[in-house]
Amino acid sequence: MSETETDDLETFRSETRAWLEANCPPEMRKPATADTDVFWGGRNAKFSSEPQRIWFERMRDKGWTVPDWPKEYGGGGLSAAEHKVLRSEMAKLGARPPLSSFGIWMLGPALLKYGNEAQKKEHLPKIAAGLTRWCQGYSEPNAGSDLASLQTRAESDGDDFIITGSKIWTSYANYADWIFCLVRTDASAKKHDGISFILFDMTSKGVTTKPILLISGYSPFCETFFDGVRVPKSHVVGTVNRGWDVAKYLLQHERAMISGMGERGVGRPLGQIAADSVGSDAQGRLDDSMLRGRIASFDVDEAALAACAERAVDLAKAGQAHPAFSSAMKYYGTELNKRRYEILMSAGGVDALEWESERSRQGARPRAWLRTKANSIEGGTTEVMLGIVAKRILDLPGA
């Protein structure tokens, strides 16, 4: 990096810091603890508070809901280096993401790479502005880890496809406006070769959703049914029957997102949370020495993973990243997050067992603990991730 570039970046850093200081409401500088603390956007979106609205709108106006997307599609047009600066300044302030969305994390990157100009112009600005909420139609009752065996079929009818089948584990399908969906457009081809990636409106005739009650007592996932849904062929992203390429590319982004679910470096350190419940000795050490050791080992691994996530971004920027590395991060990040919640449950003891009381915020901790168990299943199980690492990175035989 040249000296001028370094100087420019430092200017950008100080300006960004000042802007965030001036514009991020104090309420938005605390980690999100409740579901309503997260703003997902969409046609029916409601802000849970005034600061949430203000923060979202200010960030949206700068294009910083999607800081590294091109400006013409509603993004901030930041370079990778600037984006890194913005992220680190937001983290320093504890600033929440102004908008959470599968459109940002998953569909957007796929559209930027595979979408045609009309599709980009149609969908990206609405994602950036929080106007459309998307869901992901990937898994099916008989296509989980073996995703490519999916059966939902799209039959040609003039300029349209007629889509029939069902999806499962569709996150927030009951709140979503649109779906990006994998469908089989050629039943006679090999399983990876007959799939297309298509977009359609969830209010289309023939779409129904049914929430699934999970062990956490929440229903973040749905079963989604398609009964002869008519979708224009122009809604296919990329080439018909080549949807698996788009699907895989999107999965890399999904895995990167899930591996980051551990809210690393945000909120109170585990050691302090544990100190509140189990107490400390005269030297300030946790009174439960085995728990203290587990937390310290966790902290070592968490800090190391954070360095690795930073390095993964830097490697990508330098063109040295392995495309399957997100699978490695997904495996480790999700297992680590499960460890985090096992520690939190252990530290919380009896208090962490309450499911419905006001005191426990309706069992926030045990419900979150149970929710993390899906981390190593959704978006590709730990075992599938390890298989991908073995095959694509290590080049082991027959994997």
Next chain:
Amino acid sequence: MALVLTEEQSMLRDSARGLISDKAPVSHLRSLRDSKDPTGFSKELWHSFAEMGFAGLLVPEEFGGSGLGFMEAGVVMEEIGRTLMPSPFLATSVVAASALNRGGNAAQKSEYLPKISNGSLLATLAIDEGTKHRPLQTSLQAVRAGNGFKLSGAKALVVDGHVADLFIVAARTAGSAGERDGLTLFLVNPKAKGVAIERTIMVDAHNAARIELSNVEVNADSVLGEVDQGAALLDGVLDIGRGAVAAEMVGLSDEVFNRTVEYLKNRKQFGKLIGEFQALQHRAAELYVDIEITRAAMMKALQALDADVAKAASAVAVAKARAGTTATRAVQEGVQMHGGMGMTDQFDIGFFMKRARVCEELFGDANYHTEQLARARGY
């Protein structure tokens, strides 16, 4: 600062790798061990290191060095880890050079640093006294005597202790074991009266010694840094050493891993390559991820040291702790997956296991550094 090697660092890596893999593959260590070589390393290779600017890599240019940083030192250490090359680089060029450069006065720097750079002086830090690394427990006594001090006590795991031309000895000038105040670093001539050196042949066939000081007289000019206030200097120097050892351990782990994956792709049992078995695939994949995460933590620590040694402690603790658990896992999986072959002396894998064990103890093991992190975070 990006956590990837710059072009210059990549070139440095390539030239270090070229020299080390050519002149000092694992067979080099094996022959030094088998011949019971009296110096335990190759002087000829050390001169090549000096000629390439590695011996004085961290030494400022005004003292004949290359004036590079800890990232660069880590690059060389990682390559040393790949072939387990016995080299004075760690003790002399990283630890002692840093101690002299950070703590030395003008006279000390101009006396010693140019000799380190040209490869003519070997130096080492003598710190550990008990069975585990506990720097604050230092109790080797230094009592004032006339214009100087008299040193008495014992040190263990003094790297290159039997070949060093200069000891940097951590001693207690005040207070008692466990206290930060009262620590002082001294420059001691190994040939001085009252110094007894016992070369300890170690499990890894690398150089180490026990030294015993009995009323060893040193003058006031031999104090490195300030009397009684050596703890901060020592912290920094140890953290630099820890970062470097972490880099060696990443190199070692990566090499063991590569050799093991190669074996999985070639060894056949039950009519197929053992690398086809999912049980082994998943273990290999887990180990790969472990190594990559530890590599990032190591680079982060070296970068933190380059930015400000005094503020790098937590990053270094994370790196050394991770390096310990990762290397331990890597060498165990390496031996296990090589089956009976891994147990033979004829096969190189065992050398990596032995070196990993020594690196783990060097400057504090994973437990020590995990504890340090817990304390730093206040729980």
